[in-house]
Amino acid sequence: MIEARGLGRRYGSRLALDGVSFAVSRREIVALLGPNGAGKTTTLRILAGLIAPTTGSVVIDGVELTRSTGSALRSRIGLLTETPGLWDRLTVRENLRTYARLYGLAHPDRVVDSSIDALGLAEHASARAAELSKGLRQKVAFARSLLHDPSVLLLDEPTSGLDPEVTRSVRHMLEERRSNGCAILVSTHNLDEAERLADRVAVLHTRLLAIDRPATLRQRLTTGRIIVRVAGDPAAGFDTARRIDPHASIEGGALILTLKRPEDETPALVRALVSARLDIIEVRSEVPALEDVYLRLMEDRAQS
């Protein structure tokens, strides 16, 4: 389990992180979203014990990350860095074997072999890292971060630059890790990936702007727009709709209303339309895409 408690970080006079607190439980994937320079990589580095926070603390599996606990805790953490960081002149197998030994694994060769098989790298095991494509390098780096079966995974842009097939296999592996009890924090720009993969989404821009399930975030920032499709001409229900929302309109053959309290007002709207003898085909609330939620949070931040 990962716990970030009031993390703050300054680089000289620049404030990179300010009072960021969140937790990632076992069997959970949290996606960390934010624009460039929002503090995502800084957060991952602090959580990985690579840099210290200026304020706040990190607790991994119940143990506070300090200078004295750092080495031991790093053996529980798998970090995928922004760039693969492979030794170019070494082969895939040699790269992985070195890390397996650095993590003190009892049977490094066996672990490396199974990791190579699991990620479909057997064909490239004897190729030097310099000869690999970007996607393969990323895959090897991903294999490296999983070698020691970490209880915590910190991934910086894990599918950046990967083709859809490899992206899918990475996603499956993360889901598998999650079901094995891993706490996973993924930094990404890819909102679609965040939505598909993550149990919760954290939006960061120096401060933590929001953290919740994607559906809850969408609901929280919902537009309140209700779309009603009726049989026949929607104009027949226009007056009824106007009584509930004076700004109601007709767009694309449907009645469009904006409700302040959609949970309470939608049933009343349906009752009113039925009373007006309209045949309702569909009533749905407009669900904002995660991208809309994200952009809205960024706009709110810019205005505040």
Add this chain to the structure above:
Amino acid sequence: MTRVHALVAKELQDIMRNLGTLIPVVIATLVLLVLPFVIAVVIPSISGQSLGEDADLVKASQVVGLSNTLSTNGRVQLFLFQQFLTLFLLVPITGAMALAAHAVVGEKQARTLEPLLATPLTTFELLVAKVVGALLPTLAISLVGLGLYVAVVAGAAEPGVMAAMLNARTAVLILGVAPTCALVALQFAILISSRVNDARTAQQFGVVIVLPLTGLLVAQFTGAFWLSASMLAALTLVLLGVWLLLAAVSVAVFDREQILTRWR
């Protein structure tokens, strides 16, 4: 130790795949293998003037205070071969410093340092592995060169010169001074490598370590003084102490944060 061993093995694999990095060490070794024979054997035989006729060399060779059984010419040869042996053992280290100077800054530039620092590897282990990784190939080349040096001295020098060289002083020089001096030089280069953000800068700083070495050798060549076996043994201990001090300083000043966040 497993982690140090793992990283040293990686360093050696990396060097073996890029033998070009050892070219300066090999060239320095070859030059110093050939040079003494040109001076002590080839030039005198071409010019027809024996070394024993050079008053300055004879005077300088007297500080050695070695074998009385050798001829004057033989004593001068012994003096020269002893001096070049020192040079022969120490100068390749300066070539190896290029490897060490690249050690930390090279990892950073290749973007391999961050995943490495994310492992349980401690700073001490990282720095020791980097020093040993540069030291082992250097010592291997020096040892091969030493074998050749001994073989050529035995074959080309006057009878008795080789036997006179096989003494406690030579043993201390080979087994004590050379490796500890290499440790000091490489540790210094690693220290610099972890404080600068460019490999070229690290190499230029590394040259500083060559200066006192050069001064020592020039002083010996002029016959100003002669380091006996016991003095060399004491020097070995001093160098060992300096290395430990440098290693401690290297660990203390290794700033993971600065390396990760400031270097580009």
